[in-house]
Amino acid sequence: MKEIYPAVSLASALFGRQRYEKGTEYRLTKHCVRAECEDGTLFFHTMMGTLLLLEKGRSLSDQEQALVEAWFLVPKEHDEMKALRKLRALACAVQPNSRHVTGFTILTTTDCNARCFYCYEAGCKRITMSKQTARDVGAYIARVSGGEQVKIHWFGGEPLCNPEAMDIICDALSKAGISFVSSVTTNGYYLTPELTERAMRDWHVTGALIAIDGTKEVYQRTKAYIERDETAYERVLSNIEHALDAGLMVCARLNVDEANADDLNVLIDELAERYAGKQGFYVNITPLQEIKGRIHHFATERELAETIIRLRRKKSGYGIRSLGKLERKARSNHCMADVDVYEVLMPDGRICKCEHFADEEMIGNIYASDRDQEKIDAWKKQRAFYPECTECALAPRCVLLEKCERVGECCTEHVSLIGVDELKEQMLLAYQDQKMERNA
Amino acid sequence: MKSKANWMFVNLEGEYVAVSVGESTDAQRVLMKLNETGKIIAENYLNGIPKEEIVLKLLDEYEVDEQTATRSVERIVRQMLEAGIAEA
Structure with a gap:
């Protein structure tokens, strides 16, 4: 197997390499998306951020140890959502506290x-x-x-x-x-x-x-x-x-x-x-x-x-790409609404957290330093994953907010189908771009 | 006990990770991983408790023999020194 991109640093620091134990029954992690390419099959770990290539002619069973060490194969009882929760808790903890809005x-x-x-x-x-x-x-x-x-x-x-x-x-x-x-x-x-x-x-x-x-x-x-x-x-x-x-x-x-x-x-x-x-x-x-x-x-x-x-x-x-490259870090926030470094400024100087605003969602204005902390905190409140999310490869890329007006659309069939297709495109392009860089 | 870097424990569902809160890359922020016992050892050592006393505390608290407790303390202290969480 060829490693195209290693695990992202925080996930790697937290989980390291999984120890391979011969005789253990392993299964493919739920947080894996595969995409066929000209050189074989790309495997992307949506939580660890690892991108691997299983070259043509090679089988999964040949590469069992490598896949276990990279967390693509996990023991039957492995709890992917628990691992994701840990990574997110760590990501939140290491986020630098910035007093600045940028x-x-x-x-x-x-x-x-x-x-x-x-x-x-x-x-x-x-x-x-x-x-x-x-x-x-x-x-x-x-x-x-x-x-x-x-x-x-x-x-x-x-x-x-x-x-x-x-x-x-x-x-x-x-x-x-x-x-x-x-x-x-x-x-x-x-x-x-x-x-x-x-x-x-x-x-x-x-x-x-x-x-x-x-x-x-x-x-x-x-x-x-x-x-x-x-x-x-x-x-x-x-x-x-x-x-x-x-x-x-x-x-x-x-x-x-x-x-x-x-x-x-x-x-x-x-x-x-x-x-x-x-x-x-x-x-x-x-x-x-x-x-x-x-x-x-x-x-x-x-x-x-x-x-x-x-x-x-x-x-x-036609060779036209979608905007957005392969994002390898698992998400710890949804959008600008749940991070302190972003603000939405209205034409009259009022401030809110989401551009899909309603008047009642204003948190302050540019003329006063006080902010409605209750509303700011409400935007950060994450809702629990839906039961279906435990089976979804895209879960590490999803953060559901209680206040988000679009939360009801999440985990619907079309979102995950489209999301996986989009991810596959990004995987292929990331691989092709890296190949071109190496050949240049 | 002097620490090299500003850091804190993060509780990850029963496991603990010591993370640096200084300006550094994500990977550098994760200093070491500990279970519940390891965290107790680390906290005591950082509070200036000598290793021998920490061993005695473990013997009081847990069903463990002296050799195991001593090895655990030595290991955690060594990891802390290597991670820069503590200085000798």
Whole structure:
């Protein structure tokens, strides 16, 4: 067997190598995902982070000792979930206590020039960050980041509806000597070549996440831009092309429901024709989240999963990757909501932990140092795994939060099917990338 | 007893891990692993209790012979010195 990546350091430090005992009855760990590749079978341990290759022609039984030592084979009675709990407890304990906040999702506005039917912010009050608030946000970030590098994600609404706020905030950070990088979620309509240049130069934007809901007719109907621009689809695709040529990373997010699945099949062809081979272009394919009963559901979850997997395979066939590399560390947090180093800043200066906000979830504001610790702690409260999770290979990659509005979706069939497929893609790419590096 | 690094015990469902709380990589943070008895030995040693007295405490507390208790104490102390949790 060939070790492509060893166990991650914390897991390795905690568990070490498992002692092989001849005569013991071993079974494959539940925390293992296998993927076939040209050179054999890749084995990934989702808790330990180890990636191994079982070369073609070799069998599992030949490699029993190596697989035992790497925790891929475990005794029948081995409790994977207990091991995972221990690793997570240790990961939490060794996390450095930072008094600084260094990650920010900043909503420059909740206004938007699109009217997507699936938007979870539909019907919310439209607030745009004023120049003064932007100055105050810049000062706030400079104060709480403690001189460490800051990561900003621009969000909204459509954040590019208020580029002045971004100018002011970034100018304040630059003047304060704060190092920062940023990314943006945008519909891409305003991401003209001129704005791309400004974004990269002044806002240090390195990447953009752009939702594309279908080919022209579907896209125009879905987005329903207030500009009523019949050329919006072509404009956005052209903006993406310029952005890629300028060196920006662009991830096209394709949101799938039953109504647009067939059209996305055609869209992938169009995107491939335009961007395949361009550096920095990625496509993520995800199910549309259930918002206010507007989603056209597939008859079964399995159908949804199979559709998404089919679309993913299609884009992979063009050499287009999904954004997101093989994450080898088992998770100890869910997202920004359950870590202290991240905050979501609203257009009016209020602060919350989750961008899927509700007014009652605000924890404070940039003008006062007091925070609603009860709400902050509530976001960190993890719910127990579901019974099905004990059998799921993805469990080490899942942290379920009590407060997360999406927790009911977890451990559904489509999530695990899609999750495993995504992981297999990442395993293959990680192996191929390493192979290329070695041959270079 | 002087410690080389700031560290703490983390209870992992009955097993204990001594972790460094200083600035270091994940792997360097895990200093040593201990069971319940090992943790008692470590804590006593760090509180300045001589090894011989720790042995006597183990003999009082557990059904174990003197040789085993002495070996356990020596082993844990050696691991602590190697891990930098304690200085000689």
